[in-house]
Amino acid sequence: MTSSALPTLSELQSTFAKALHYQATGEECNICSDTFSADERMQIYRNNFIISLSEILQATYPMLHALWGEECFEQIARQHVLNYPLKTGDVSHYGEHFEQTIKHFSAVVEAAPYSLEVARYEWHIDLAQQLSNQISLADDLLPLAHLSRIPIEQQPQIQLHLKPGVIAFQSSYAVFSLQQAINTNNFDSLDLEQAEQGIIASSLESGVWTLSLQSEPYQLLSFLQSGCMLTEIPPALLAHLECLTQHDLLAGFSLATLEG
Amino acid sequence: MNADHFHNKVGVGLRSPHLDYFSQHKPSLSWLEVHSENYFQPYSAARHTLRQLANDYQISCHGIGLSLGSIERVNRHHLKQLQSLIGELNPFLVSDHLSWSENGGHYFNDLLPLPYTEEALNIFCRNVLEVQDTLQRSILIENPSSYVKFNHSTINEWDFLTEVQKRTDCRLLLDLNNIHVSAFNHGFDSHHYLNSIPAETVDEIHLAGFTIKQLDKGEVWIDTHSRPVSNEVWQLYQFWLEKYGERHTLIEWDLDIPQPEVLLAEASKASEYLNQWQTAKRKVS
Numbered sequence: 001m002t003s004s005a006l007p008t009l010s011e012l013q014s015t016f017a018k019a020l021h022y023q024a025t026g027e028e029c030n031i032c033s034d035t036f037s038a039d040e041r042m043q044i045y046r047n048n049f050i051i052s053l054s055e056i057l058q059a060t061y062p063m064l065h066a067l068w069g070e071e072c073f074e075q076i077a078r079q080h081v082l083n084y085p086l087k088t089g090d091v092s093h094y095g096e097h098f099e100q101t102i103k104h105f106s107a108v109v110e111a112a113p114y115s116l117e118v119a120r121y122e123w124h125i126d127l128a129q130q131l132s133n134q135i136s137l138a139d140d141l142l143p144l145a146h147l148s149r150i151p152i153e154q155q156p157q158i159q160l161h162l163k164p165g166v167i168a169f170q171s172s173y174a175v176f177s178l179q180q181a182i183n184t185n186n187f188d189s190l191d192l193e194q195a196e197q198g199i200i201a202s203s204l205e206s207g208v209w210t211l212s213l214q215s216e217p218y219q220l221l222s223f224l225q226s227g228c229m230l231t232e233i234p235p236a237l238l239a240h241l242e243c244l245t246q247h248d249l250l251a252g253f254s255l256a257t258l259e260g
Numbered sequence: 261m262n263a264d265h266f267h268n269k270v271g272v273g274l275r276s277p278h279l280d281y282f283s284q285h286k287p288s289l290s291w292l293e294v295h296s297e298n299y300f301q302p303y304s305a306a307r308h309t310l311r312q313l314a315n316d317y318q319i320s321c322h323g324i325g326l327s328l329g330s331i332e333r334v335n336r337h338h339l340k341q342l343q344s345l346i347g348e349l350n351p352f353l354v355s356d357h358l359s360w361s362e363n364g365g366h367y368f369n370d371l372l373p374l375p376y377t378e379e380a381l382n383i384f385c386r387n388v389l390e391v392q393d394t395l396q397r398s399i400l401i402e403n404p405s406s407y408v409k410f411n412h413s414t415i416n417e418w419d420f421l422t423e424v425q426k427r428t429d430c431r432l433l434l435d436l437n438n439i440h441v442s443a444f445n446h447g448f449d450s451h452h453y454l455n456s457i458p459a460e461t462v463d464e465i466h467l468a469g470f471t472i473k474q475l476d477k478g479e480v481w482i483d484t485h486s487r488p489v490s491n492e493v494w495q496l497y498q499f500w501l502e503k504y505g506e507r508h509t510l511i512e513w514d515l516d517i518p519q520p521e522v523l524l525a526e527a528s529k530a531s532e533y534l535n536q537w538q539t540a541k542r543k544v545s
Contacts, residue, residue, distance in 0.1 A: 006412040007375075007412065008379065009331050009374075009375070009377070009379050009380050009383055010331045012375060012410070013330065013331055013360060013363045013372075014363060014364070016363070016372065017363040017364065017366065017368070020368060026408070029408075029410070030375070030410050030411045030412055031408045031409070031410060031411070032408070032409045032410065032411055035477050035478050036475070036477055036478070036480070038408075040475070040477070041407050041408045041480075042408065044407040044408075044473075044480060044482070045370065045372065045373075045407065045408070048370050049368050049369065049370050052369045052370060053369055056369075085365075085366035085367070086366065086367040086368070086369055087365060087366065087367065088325075088337075088338070088367060089297050089324075089325025089326070089327065089335065089338045089361070089362070089367050090297045090298075090300045090301075090325065090338075090341070091297070091367075091369050092297075092298065092301070094369075129304075130301075132303060132304075133301035133302075133303050133304035133307075134301055134302070134303065135303065136302075136303055204303065204304075204305050204308055207305065
């Protein structure tokens, strides 16, 4: 945009968007200066933009906010807002790739090396919500109660399906226990260096919940999540199906087409 | 809360911390306004709750993301989501802002200011017409609060808004707090603004609180919606009622959201203004 020509709306909005990211000044946006300079007035919009999206990040990453404290979280969130644009008008699920931003803060990663895994965990909690909010149960699935009606010759084709908001999650840190410790403010028995795995789930009826699992039920969950047929799952793991049904994680079943 | 507390023109902005309260206690308001975008996810708990509340309240869908002032055309996916929400809730009002919030596929989650030029007017009207055509209904356009003026603006905000209404046949939503805040920030007269708007095109009024930001060189008033309605804005409301009559009136509170009772007390206060105006009107006639 040249200083002599009046900016078109297209030029102005492009420059204004850059100015929100500190890549142009208020003067370049052709903002009037009076008591306050054009850039001081622009700064109000920069602040609103950064604060509003930082608040969304704080809602998505409450564990990191609790672990780092306000000042540290604000700094990292600010960096993320300036580098990762919001791509829809619906802000509720802004915050993907936060762990990439965290990686740039080497002092934080060094002091709290579990931060990247906590970020990944919290984003998966958000993902579980997104899945349960956006996808309805597939209506072509058969109810589990009909399993006993399937003739023996078709049983190898049975494919169990998890509900849309159910995610298997594994971490090299004890993130499930950490979440529990933060929620109860009791860190006494927490061994953060311990690897953990479990379920992240979200549904209309139960909201969002998480649960750490022993290795075998977790493996079963992972097999189901990857779309395996029952015959592809080691029989010893199938003994843990009851654990999954108890927690109401299964949406139903279908009969897969066998190849060959 | 007594059913007589609330005038039937008074509603409140329903925000997520109050969803459970409104579902359980059902305060005797006749209508609620929601931010449309917060209910776009079809299977979310919030959408489910709102669907149920729509059985007891009239709903107004207030958008913050159509970005009607953007040089780009309105995002079809966004519009489709809005259309789906409207189809489900049958809201009695649908509104958005005289602003923009998207550029090149990036959204800014804020109501950004437009230069008031003939070009911006054409673009804004193009987008409003497109939305109204898709939704097959008139929408309300709300005046924003602003902190900047552009050197190349050639039209006053009130004239710009009036012209948008004339060219698109949309309806208007006047936010009295926004007028009060912008009047201070830009040095115009709030009453002149109100008197310049064709009153018969106004279907809704917003009332909210603002914050004073003290800077080295002076004050800037920020439209935070984080406090009770100020006395000066109540006075503007009184002015509007006396001169132009009652309209659907909304109490908005978006930040530092208080206990529901505080919000409802503000709704009671708006009801008192409306009741007093009605009493005075009856006496005169």
